Amino acid sequence: MSAVQRSPLESGVSPLFSLARMQVDDLPAVMAIENDVYPHPWTHGNFLDSLYSGYEIWTLRDASALLAGYFLLMLSVDEAHLLNIAVRRSMQGQGIGRLMLEHAAALARARDMKSILLEVRPSNDRAVMVYERYGFAGIGIRKGYYPLAGGNREDAIVMSLAL
Numbered sequence: 518m519s520a521v522q523r524s525p526l527e528s529g530v531s532p533l534f535s536l537a538r539m540q541v542d543d544l545p546a547v548m549a550i551e552n553d554v555y556p557h558p559w560t561h562g563n564f565l566d567s568l569y570s571g572y573e574i575w576t577l578r579d580a581s582a583l584l585a586g587y588f589l590l591m592l593s594v595d596e597a598h599l600l601n602i603a604v605r606r607s608m609q610g611q612g613i614g615r616l617m618l619e620h621a622a623a624l625a626r627a628r629d630m631k632s633i634l635l636e637v638r639p640s641n642d643r644a645v646m647v648y649e650r651y652g653f654a655g656i657g658i659r660k661g662y663y664p665l666a667g668g669n670r671e672d673a674i675v676m677s678l679a680l
């Protein structure tokens with residue numbers, strides 16, 4: 518069975534982690550991770566706007582309630598858009614990103630989405646690798662999608678996963 522067919526909703530995610538909808542109270546811890554792992558992080562206001570937009574926004578905490586990561590998923594007609602996914606730097610490379618992708622896919626499938634779309638910087642080798650390992654495939658490029666230092670722009674790779 519491929520990983521994308523395993524439903525974390527059915528399996529209870531993991532005995533070591535708990536998932537919960539992100540709350541405004543989570544934002545200080547979320548922003549600490551966001552500012553640490555991204556060269557161009559989202560702002561507090563971006564997260565607040567998202568929380569009020571009705572997106573699927575989830576946090577993952579470890580057994581000691583430490584915030585391990587979070588993701589934001591926007592659901593459209595039949596396509597989900599993964600807007601952000603991040604794992605605490607010290608906890609990366611342990612399968613947490615994959616666990617959250619599984620949860621995002623299970624959520625999207627449960628809401629009758631047919632695919633998940635995302636954008637990723639070509640320079641973000643690690644994220645591209647993680648998405649490919651999970652089954653996402655590149656379907657195009659958005660020119661000048663991301664800001665770069667010095668006022669330049671970086672293209673985005675658009676990736677899609679069929680559900």
Ligand SMILES: CC(C)(COP(=O)(O)OP(=O)(O)OC[C@H]1O[C@@H](n2cnc3c(N)ncnc32)[C@H](O)[C@@H]1OP(=O)(O)O)[C@@H](O)C(=O)NCCC(=O)NCCS
Nearest residue numbers: 554602603604609610611612613614615637644646647650
């Ligand atoms: C991208 C990110 C969410 C991935 O989370 P993670 O917890 O580190 O990833 P995982 O440990 O779950 O790795 C998932 C898979 O990718 C593989 N992988 C992870 N890092 C890798 C690397 N550097 N090279 C090769 N493979 C790698 C893992 O082996 C795993 O594959 P497997 O399940 O088949 O063994 C995390 O690194 C992160 O928060 N990065 C900063 C924020 C970011 O760039 N987000 C994405 C924006 S588009």
